[in-house]
Amino acid sequence: MIIKRIIFSLFTLFLLFPFSASAFNGAQEGEPLGSYYDVFRDPSSTLTIEDILSGQHDQDFVPSTESYLFFWHTDDTVWLRLEMDAIGRDPEEAYWIEAIDKLERIYAYLVKADGTFTVQKRGFSHVEDQPVPFRSYLFEIDDPDVSTVYLKIDAKQLPITLISFGYTMDGLLDHLIEYKFYTGVFYGILGGLMLYNLFLLVSFREKAYLYYVLYVLSFMLYQACMNSLDLEIMGSWLPVWFFERSLIITCNMMMIFMMLFAAEFLELKRYIPRHFTVIRTFLAITLLSSAAVLFAQSVTIFSDFTVLFAVVILSFLWYSGLLMLLKGHKMARFYMIGWTFLLSAILLQAFGFLGLIPLHPVLFELIPGVAACFEALFLSLALIDKINLIKRNQEKWQQQQNETLEEKVQERTEQLERARDKMQQLANTDGLTKIPNRIKLDHVLEEAVAQSELRGEPMAIILMDMDHFKSVNDQYGHQAGDQVLIETARILSDTIAPTQTAGRWGGEEFLIVCPYMTESEAITLAEKLRYHIEQFSFPQAGYQTGSFGVAFYQEGDTVDTVIARCDQALYAAKAKGRNRVCAEPAP
Template sequence: MMKNKIIKTNPLFYFFIVLIFTFTQFSLPCHAAELSEPNILGKHYEIFRDSSKKITIEDLLSGTYDNSFVTSKENYLFFWHTKDTIWLRLDTDEILKDKQESYWLEVTDKLDSIDMYLVKEDGTYSVQKRGISNIDDQNIHYRSNLFQIQDPSVQEIYIKLDGELPLNSISYLFTTDSFINKIIEYKYLTGIFYGFLSALLIYNLFLFFSLKDKAYFYYVLYMFSFILYQATLNSLDIELVRELLPKWYFIKSSAISGNILLLFMILFCKEFLELKKYVPRFHNFGNVLLWITILSLIASFIIPDVMITNNFTTIFAVVVFIFLWLSGIFVLLKGQKMARFYMVGWTVLLGSIIVQALAFLSLIPFHPVIFEEVPAIAAIFESIFLSLALGDKINIIKKEHQEMQQTLNETLEHKVKERTHELERAKIELEKLANTDRLTQIPNRVRLDDVLEEAFEHAQYHEAPFSIILLDIDYFKEVNDEFGHQVGDLVLTNVAEILQNTIREQDTVGRWGGEEFLVICPQTTLDDALKLSEKLRQQLENHQFPVVQRNTSSFGVTSYLDGDTRNTLLSRCDKALYQAKERGRNCVEILIDDANVSSSL
């Protein structure tokens, strides 16, 4: 019941989350419209690339390289991994509207080293050093590189970009008031975004403990690694844990967090899509990608060249995403409906990652939206749809289990019926074995007692005629003595067969004991029983027995009289048989009552 409740409330939970997020997104522009718009500095820069890496600020101030600066045509500068030192120059008269105002210049990119030189009218300058190499020099704990401009005598600004990380410049100029408002807006949006992802993580962790499904566990790890990767991409690691981790980690953090994300992403998708069951080849290829990811993660720590690890991780991520997207397609084509929501979420996220990769590789124009708004929106949609996919999978599995249970019940019911029939057949067979003489295969004395009881009761209550015939094989002991018991057994089986084939349909014949046989004749008068006995006697007399050739039998016949019991009836029939033997055997004797005896042939 707990599982059913969890799955049913899942879509409702996400509906309210999306509703709150949508509301806040629509309400933000109204708040942001009141803020002073920052000045995007990209097109205000003049750019100079120092391939020698030896030129100093003094060299630039000497005017020797003035003609080497090229005016920028882009709002956002992107140089990716380069061995050059990048120099940027700004004219304060162009960007500072009021030099008496205090300004903040923000460079949002994660950089190894970024130095700002504030050059005054007299040629002197001051330096502010930022970046990972100078992480302790920035007093404000913030994700971006912040530079303060508050000296009205500053005429030019030079910015030097250098180091192992990609050299980019997404930079803005704020007044102090607008910068404070910008931080408030940033904290607000960041809180919503990471709060939403954390809520999904905690919720699915609860589902894992409730359902014990490994897919939820891998999804929680995937969500955690995605939060880590996105925080690294937005330089939140520098803002939050700058004093806890070594500087080299921040330089390599993108490749490290990216590989961790790929690792848990592959594990989750393999488990959720059940590739081993539905698409074994993709499962095997997924294992190969998994090992490559682990090796790439290890390489991110030990390879000193950050450009190699960053480039490989970026290209490899695109390969992994395409593979996992195709995995979903093939599982869906196999008829597994659980891949429906997976494909929607994965398609959205795959699109955003491919866009990021293309921007990293300079195949499309570089823009901060690609690394902030696009992945944020894609992550939210992907997280929602993957969680819905997990719920959908549980519902599908539950339905399949119900169908399997129903099939199992039907199969079990069918087997129970079959077993019941088998038991009934076995019971009939056992009863037959218990009531059949093993040698002659005709009813034994146990069965004859039952039939005799039924016929006796019927004659008593319905006043119907009822007769019995008792016969004995003549000189049977001599047959056994002279020819052996095997020949005697053949005589017994021949006699049983003759009797079985000669009696009427309503009659019952059985072995009474030894060489004696009893014929029970319901609805039969004494005269009819006499005629039947004579017929049987003649059949036996004329039969050619194995080895002994000829053998006869003696018959005693009687009928039921009022006041008879089973014992008196059988006793009278036995006396009639005794009379037949006394009269020379091979004849039929009838005994009407204890006082009147008449004989036949």
């Protein structure tokens, strides 16, 4: 069952993966703008747009060589200059710039050739100015006279990792629709796993399920803040203070439940007490950091610390799972797979945050999103696997106890069960041919008729009688006759499908019950059986033949009525010279 779940879930995620990749890299018409910018960093943070337009600082702008800009923590005010001619914009068509980052203030100055300009203000402090409710900042350029756009970014508290795209109007609409759809898919997968394990929590009342549900919920909140969905949904209601700290708060929350889950699931207090002590220390540090960031004036230090500390915690929890696996605890196998996915994603994300690898949007959205789905899936499977292992161990222990305390009783019980099974088998099996007898056939036939009556599905029966069987007994003896019946039963059983049942109806008569079989299929099967019997040379008795009657279920039929019509068809086959198939008239 677990393997089937893995295959189905992985298949689903792999189907979603290529579509998610396009969603997180911008719509089809989106173009990364980072390499089109000229960058100027103002260490004084006092320059205005008038100072920039005066021309005094033109030589201070340096062309960017990166598609996605990265500044991390800086006290400088960052100015970006974008020449509209450089991007091949159609002046007659509205153009949109998307800036993906979490910033309190980012201003866009749309400058015309005559030096006049308009300003569009975005950021935490200007949520109400956003033309479209979306997780990133959108700037609209609908004036064909705009020749240059200046972006002013002032972020003393937060790191600057600016990912920006340019869109036509159609491209922006495609991007908004596609991103929201696949965001729904991502949170739908995690939400589904969370609800599923919430039901299991109610059933099993295991703390590991509680911590798993809280962990997945906190991960969803963290990823929502990472993708600025908190700003999109709650931007008009919550203060700037919250958005400066939302990533740190939700990341700490995620790490707390992550550690609680790992400690409970791996039973570190029991198996690796030292690691359990370390996790308690990590929990205390995380709680202190969460409390301190609420009152700190600057979150810069906490931001860097949280990223590094998250990597340390994840690595330690991965190492704990590895030790458990090496100690022979099978419950850690799915845990390790899930944790490896997440650790790899978080490491890449952390390296991008710290500037150790080139910045790219997939580091913050696609990779952790896909990894989170895989990790949540495998942790869910790990919980199921652990419950199954515990259940099997308890059953094994109980079995050992029973064998020790009640060995003779158990042995006697097994003997009685074997005797009962054998008696039941004998009661339903023809002693000579070893195929189902009349009692078993009555039961099978009743079920087939009831199924056809309930669902309206076709059903046929075939009644077969050996021709001149009395002469076989008279000429070759009853032992030869018995051998004919045995071989006939074998031919019937080897020819029919697994869903069909062949049994001895009585004497030299055999009945084949064929659920879901149409008239033409039943007649074809009967002809096939007749041919195999005709072509078989029986020991001592040589070549023999059989006659076949075929009847079909009709509405209102009972077992007796369908058998009666099948008997009539068999008699017709006998009357027409034997060794043939006759079917009742079509209903």
